[in-house]
Amino acid sequence: MPPGFDPTLNPAGLSPDFSLLELGLYAGMGLFVVLLLLTLLALATLPIFFLALFILDFVLRGFQVSPDPVGKYAKLAGLVFRSLRRNLLRTALTYVALFVLTGMLTLIYSVVSFLGKLTSEKQAQQMVIVTEKFAIPSMMPPGYASQVKAVIRDKLPKEYQPADIDKNFMTWSFVGGSLSLEKRTQENSLFLFALDPDAVLNGMMSEQGLSPDDLGEADWNELVRVINIVKEDKRNIIVGEDRLQIMGKRVGDEMTLYGLNYPDITFECKIVGAFPAGSRLGTGAAMRYDYLQAKLDEYRALKGKEHPTTTRCLNLIWVRLPDKESYERLAAIINDPATFSSPAVKMETFSAAIGSFLEAYKDIFWGMKYIIMPAIMVIMCLVIGITITIGVRERWTEMAVMKVLGFQPWQVMGMIVSEAVLIGVFGGMLSTWSVYFLPMAINSALKAAKVKFSFFDSFACPPEIIIYGPALGILVGLVGAALPSWNARKVKVSDVFSQVA
Amino acid sequence: MAIVEVRNLYKSFTRGTESIDVLMDLSLDVEQGEFVALMGPSGSGKTTLLNLIAGLDNPTRGTIMVGDMEISSLSESELAHWRTRNVGFVFQFYNLLPVLTAYENVELPLLLLPLTREQRRHQVENALGLVGLTERMGHRPGQLSGGQCQRVGIARAIVTDPTIIVADEPTGALDAKSADDALNLLELLRSELKKTIIMVTHDPHAAGRAQRIVHLEKGRLVGADALTTAY
Numbered sequence A: 001m002p003p004g005f006d007p008t009l010n011p012a013g014l015s016p017d018f019s020l021l022e023l024g025l026y027a028g029m030g031l032f033v034v035l036l037l038l039t040l041l042a043l044a045t046l047p048i049f050f051l052a053l054f055i056l057d058f059v060l061r062g063f064q065v066s067p068d069p070v071g072k073y074a075k076l077a078g079l080v081f082r083s084l085r086r087n088l089l090r091t092a093l094t095y096v097a098l099f100v101l102t103g104m105l106t107l108i109y110s111v112v113s114f115l116g117k118l119t120s121e122k123q124a125q126q127m128v129i130v131t132e133k134f135a136i137p138s139m140m141p142p143g144y145a146s147q148v149k150a151v152i153r154d155k156l157p158k159e160y161q162p163a164d165i166d167k168n169f170m171t172w173s174f175v176g177g178s179l180s181l182e183k184r185t186q187e188n189s190l191f192l193f194a195l196d197p198d199a200v201l202n203g204m205m206s207e208q209g210l211s212p213d214d215l216g217e218a219d220w221n222e223l224v225r226v227i228n229i230v231k232e233d234k235r236n237i238i239v240g241e242d243r244l245q246i247m248g249k250r251v252g253d254e255m256t257l258y259g260l261n262y263p264d265i266t267f268e269c270k271i272v273g274a275f276p277a278g279s280r281l282g283t284g285a286a287m288r289y290d291y292l293q294a295k296l297d298e299y300r301a302l303k304g305k306e307h308p309t310t311t312r313c314l315n316l317i318w319v320r321l322p323d324k325e326s327y328e329r330l331a332a333i334i335n336d337p338a339t340f341s342s343p344a345v346k347m348e349t350f351s352a353a354i355g356s357f358l359e360a361y362k363d364i365f366w367g368m369k370y371i372i373m374p375a376i377m378v379i380m381c382l383v384i385g386i387t388i389t390i391g392v393r394e395r396w397t398e399m400a401v402m403k404v405l406g407f408q409p410w411q412v413m414g415m416i417v418s419e420a421v422l423i424g425v426f427g428g429m430l431s432t433w434s435v436y437f438l439p440m441a442i443n444s445a446l447k448a449a450k451v452k453f454s455f456f457d458s459f460a461c462p463p464e465i466i467i468y469g470p471a472l473g474i475l476v477g478l479v480g481a482a483l484p485s486w487n488a489r490k491v492k493v494s495d496v497f498s499q500v501a
Numbered sequence B: 001m002a003i004v005e006v007r008n009l010y011k012s013f014t015r016g017t018e019s020i021d022v023l024m025d026l027s028l029d030v031e032q033g034e035f036v037a038l039m040g041p042s043g044s045g046k047t048t049l050l051n052l053i054a055g056l057d058n059p060t061r062g063t064i065m066v067g068d069m070e071i072s073s074l075s076e077s078e079l080a081h082w083r084t085r086n087v088g089f090v091f092q093f094y095n096l097l098p099v100l101t102a103y104e105n106v107e108l109p110l111l112l113l114p115l116t117r118e119q120r121r122h123q124v125e126n127a128l129g130l131v132g133l134t135e136r137m138g139h140r141p142g143q144l145s146g147g148q149c150q151r152v153g154i155a156r157a158i159v160t161d162p163t164i165i166v167a168d169e170p171t172g173a174l175d176a177k178s179a180d181d182a183l184n185l186l187e188l189l190r191s192e193l194k195k196t197i198i199m200v201t202h203d204p205h206a207a208g209r210a211q212r213i214v215h216l217e218k219g220r221l222v223g224a225d226a227l228t229t230a231y
């Protein structure tokens, strides 16, 4: 099996065999690393935070000289910025704390919504995989392809069938070949998937990244062009660019491959195109299934007997079904030993595999969503609340003076709430925005540098966090400032002075 | 005609279960343009009386007329509104906002009034000019001496052209020279601008600068200034 892409695995690459202890261990380590990274990120964005405050203050100053009432309110708002600047360390620490907490929240939210989407996608189209039940690697008779199709057509009620079974069906055969029989090396061997070229055009491999959406229009059109060339001649193959490099071959080269798992069969191949470098098929290769069949026929004609692998040349069958219900009904039929017995087969879905994986950790996800996330929000409110409370204590007399001068209680309250909201909104915004955009930036930088590392591809935060972050900051600011600002509102001016004087 | 008319004023505070009567049946008149010093031992209720006249608190009983406004029954928010236009405050510890410049400190109460920017600038510059701090208007309180701070405080008290100016021990934190400057200023406000000033002080020298001294003892006025309830 070539590295990078394994068609027997579900697309998320999740193995359902994690132990809870392992998961806990990874979670603990992950948490530590995440906290560390977020703190570093918070410190790194601190200058942006202060710059933003500075710019806002600067803009406000511009408004302060404009006619009333704008100028007047700009002056009052200016007081808020001065208060924030008064104790820079405290403001900075509060920002960092909010940043880290929002970042945690963002990541948890992203994971939870990512997994939620996976499970809900179970309701939509189902890619199912049929394999031999008791043997690895799975090797099935080629006739199973038409038999599975027949089962779908004849035994599955019409409403559960895909519109056109031929367009929602594909088979996989694995062919290993070497350029030299004597000396087999990494550089001179090639691993090919024998497929029906139309399967790719029918979108059967879109979950593997072979779709216009994932490739981009230009690459997709190129792929379509190449596949059409493959259709012209049985011997045409497509090889991943990364693989070509390793082998020292290029598009247009012809080569003779000696079968490794098909001994005594030689394949005359012509490379007519390449899968994009760095893509999931970048290290793989694909040939036509009917070429393999033709070679097996040729063997029979020549030797007067079947090639030993002929009856086991079908490795996987993929079917695309309309929904979960059809999968469950079909699985019941196909998994029944009465339908397929020698060998018996099993049918699974990709998302069912993920679904059952998730099922095992349901409680953890529930806890994340309903315990950890609210807990973090409460902590955020407390952090802001404490900061603002300290600030209010410090300025108790000043606020009394403002009230003495005629400021209304709500005006004093508003100033304090604004301070909290300002820190909150910037903490929330810069945090979610860096968590959202930083992986994107790293990813495109890697792409630009032609580094084949696509970790960041697989996990993306949902875009709504761009709004949720600042909104959460505002909310947390409001809640956190509620108590201290209410206290400030209630400052009795006469009390303050009878104590002071 | 008296600009401040206090009649049968009672003020008591409740601390826990016990109630302390601080002012008892107090009546007092202050004429327009008068400079009154309020003296008395510590705890006699001077600050309490001043706070009531300045609309910082409501009396337990009795009435207070300032100008033609009966303020004893106004709500907290109405009082705040009223104070902006009608009362100028001078504090013992200046109570300037440390983050604001002298100019901005003086401008602060004006932000609550419907004035244009030019009107505000005009009034702030006038007030600072009067206390002789035009040169220092860009400075923060931390960059000013105590005496200068108190002059900024006085400028802030007069900038809204209030009906009365109240001062609670305005010289209490100042050295003799600065105290003298501040008192000169208050006298000037009275003589030139015909301001009505009520000043609490422990300092007989400071009180001597006033036109009239009112003595308070245990919540009642004593001596010649005590008004009879039949007033």
Ligand SMILES: Nc1ncnc2c1ncn2[C@@H]1O[C@H](COP(=O)(O)OP(=O)(O)OP(=O)(O)O)[C@@H](O)[C@H]1O
Pocket (backbone or CB within 6 Å): A494, A495, A498, A501, B013, B014, B015, B020, B022, B040, B041, B042, B043, B044, B045, B046, B047, B048, B049
């Ligand atoms: N908010 C309050 N709650 C309870 N008691 C108060 C309050 N304000 C003042 N008092 C009490 O009222 C009395 C008079 O206080 P006040 O501050 O008016 O005195 P004062 O004459 O200004 O004294 P000093 O010269 O020390 O400033 C004191 O016994 C004081 O404890």
Ligand SMILES: [Mg+2]
Pocket (backbone or CB within 6 Å): A501, B046, B047, B048, B168
């Ligand atoms: Mg006092």
